[in-house]
Amino acid sequence: xxxxxxxxxxxxxxxxxxxxxxxxxxxxxxxxxxxxxxxxxxxxxxxxxxxxxxxxxxxxxxxxxxxxxxxxxxxxxxxxxxxxxxxxxxxxxxxxxxxxxxxxxxxxxxxxxxxxxxxxxxxxxxxxxxxxxxxxxxxxxxxxxxxxxxxxxxxxxxxxxxxxxxxxxxxxxxxxxxxxxxxxxxxxxxxxxxxxxxxxxxxxxxxxxxxxxxxxxxxxxxxxxxxxxxxxxxxxxxxxxxxxxxxxxxxxxxxxxxxxxxxxxxxxxxxxxxxxxxxxxxxxxxxxxxxxxxxxxxxxxxxxxxxxxxxxxxxxxxxxxxxxxxxxxxxxxxxxxxx
Ligand code: SAM
Ligand code: DTB
Ligand code: SF4
Numbered sequence: 040x041x042x043x044x045x046x047x048x049x050x051x052x053x054x055x056x057x058x059x060x061x062x063x064x065x066x067x068x069x070x071x072x073x074x075x076x077x078x079x080x081x082x083x084x085x086x087x088x089x090x091x092x093x094x095x096x097x098x099x100x101x102x103x104x105x106x107x108x109x110x111x112x113x114x115x116x117x118x119x120x121x122x123x124x125x126x127x128x129x130x131x132x133x134x135x136x137x138x139x140x141x142x143x144x145x146x147x148x149x150x151x152x153x154x155x156x157x158x159x160x161x162x163x164x165x166x167x168x169x170x171x172x173x174x175x176x177x178x179x180x181x182x183x184x185x186x187x188x189x190x191x192x193x194x195x196x197x198x199x200x201x202x203x204x205x206x207x208x209x210x211x212x213x214x215x216x217x218x219x220x221x222x223x224x225x226x227x228x229x230x231x232x233x234x235x236x237x238x239x240x241x242x243x244x245x246x247x248x249x250x251x252x253x254x255x256x257x258x259x260x261x262x263x264x265x266x267x268x269x270x271x272x273x274x275x276x277x278x279x280x281x282x283x284x285x286x287x288x289x290x291x292x293x294x295x296x297x298x299x300x301x302x303x304x305x306x307x308x309x310x311x312x313x314x315x316x317x318x319x320x321x322x323x324x325x326x327x328x329x330x331x332x333x334x335x336x337x338x339x340x341x342x343x344x345x346x347x348x349x350x351x352x353x354x355x356x357x358x359x360x361x362x363x364x365x366x367x368x369x370x371x372x373x374x375x376x377x378x
Pocket of ligand 2: 348
């Protein structure tokens with residue numbers, strides 16, 4: 040297909056609402072992917088500068104509050120009990136341990152604290168314990184995010200009442216590639232949880248993983264699903280697969296890094312107001328590809344020496360990289376405004 044000169048989405052109007060959201064067709068998104076690389080980067084930059092004139096980068100710190108032993112079968116995940124990985128299962132952390140990690144994240148300059156649990160879905164008593172963690176982290180002045188698996192509407196409301204700002208739940212990939220990776224819960228289950236999060240009035244953090252063996256067409260369909268959520272997510276984590284020994288995707292062939300950069304650029308153009316987060320896999324991407332991702336419109340990273348169970352660039356190295364690229368953090372921009 041040749042690139043159309045004007046790749047503009049149609050506009051959808053939510054029933055009984057005056058807010059309009061664009062609808063992106065698969066053809067339009069495919070045409071973006073097919074643009075000459077420099078043209079795609081230019082368009083992504085144009086969008087980024089229009090919607091984020093400050094150009095700052097958000098820093099989100101992750102903490103695994105309950106690690107391993109998960110009953111699900113996500114083919115990429117070192118925390119699934121059924122795969123033989125080096126991850127040791129632990130019980131839910133105590134409130135004090137979580138708050139200590141949150142204080143350290145705040146001191147290191149983080150904006151958001153994201154608590155992750157290796158659950159298919161939380162029990163109501165787990166939600167109560169996580170709610171106490173959310174209240175404590177909020178009191179420190181950090182934005183809060185949690186990723187605990189599937190949620191019932193009442194659980195989403197309880198988390199919101201505790202002050203949760205964002206709930207992370209990923210679609211992970213396109214609907215047709217999804218069964219190649221996950222069989223223990225459906226794509227629709229994920230969409231249902233996202234709806235419960237929206238209905239409870241929280242912001243949505245939703246993205247996925249690139250480089251699991253999906254085709255270009257499937258990457259197009261994945262971005263279309265995210266961009267056509269009504270409204271699209273406020274935070275979009277784009278993870279690069281971290282192949283972990285013992286998981287079914289351990290030996291997955293490496294994706295062309297430019298295809299990853301293209302995916303970031305297309306996410307930026309199709310979800311212009313979202314924080315597009317350059318997520319897992321940054322250690323493997325290296326400095327130059329990360330720089331291209333920022334150029335393509337990524338404006339958020341996971342910040343801290345550890346993701347959930349795998350490594351992340353050291354915080355000091357990240358501060359040096361941002362300084363080298365002349366990128367400001369969201370926190371430093373806030374401080375400048377207050378001066
Ligand atoms: N158990 C909860 C769930 O699945 O919703 C929350 C935690 S789960 C680890 C959150 C996300 O991390 C997954 O949806 C996936 O996108 C990402 N992830 C997990 N393992 C990964 C890996 N090896 N490489 C890249 N991303 C990964
Ligand atoms: C997301 O999309 N990526 C984060 C966060 N949401 C919870 C998790 C990445 C996990 C990478 C593998 C690990 O460290 O276990
Ligand atoms: Fe469990 Fe989440 Fe890992 Fe899937 S991604 S195996 S649900 S921890």
